[in-house]
Amino acid sequence: MGEALGRSQGGFSTKLHLRAEGGGKPITAVLTAGERHEPFALDALMDKGAVPRKGRGRPRLRPRRTAGDRGYASPPARRRHRPRRIEPNIPTRKDQPRQPDFDTAAYRERNKVERLIGRLK
Numbered sequence: 001m002g003e004a005l006g007r008s009q010g011g012f013s014t015k016l017h018l019r020a021e022g023g024g025k026p027i028t029a030v031l032t033a034g035e036r037h038e039p040f041a042l043d044a045l046m047d048k049g050a051v052p053r054k055g056r057g058r059p060r061l062r063p064r065r066t067a068g069d070r071g072y073a074s075p076p077a078r079r080r081h082r083p084r085r086i087e088p089n090i091p092t093r094k095d096q097p098r099q100p101d102f103d104t105a106a107y108r109e110r111n112k113v114e115r116l117i118g119r120l121k
Contacts, residue, residue: 016117017041021051024112026120038071042080065089067110 013034019027028049030041046066050059065087068077073090081088089106092099 015041016120017045018113018117019045019049020113020116022109022112024116026116027051037074038068039074039077039080042072042077046080046084046086062086065106067107067113069110 015032015034015036015038017030017032017038019029021027028045030044030048032041046062050061051063052059062084063086066081067089070091070093072088073093073096078088078090089103090099091102091107
């Protein structure tokens, strides 16, 4: 994966961005420097990794829906999903208007990714 060290007041840090399937298995990972914003890793995550289909057929490169934390809530990050026909399920920050189509039940499934990060650490 290479080095991705960032300098902050607390010292060096690294962020791990993961793309996982619905069952919590990792598909791909991207490392960035700690001070780097999350949306910069979004394109790399969406362009890597294929999800095998349940039946026969070619693996899917693009998910139908993504779930991310508020770090991915910027309008440019949401716009990056449109050309790929991916529905972003990302909560809005306090300074943004609420998304009427936000699916709370689907967002709760994101804890599988958080648990995956915990297992990898």
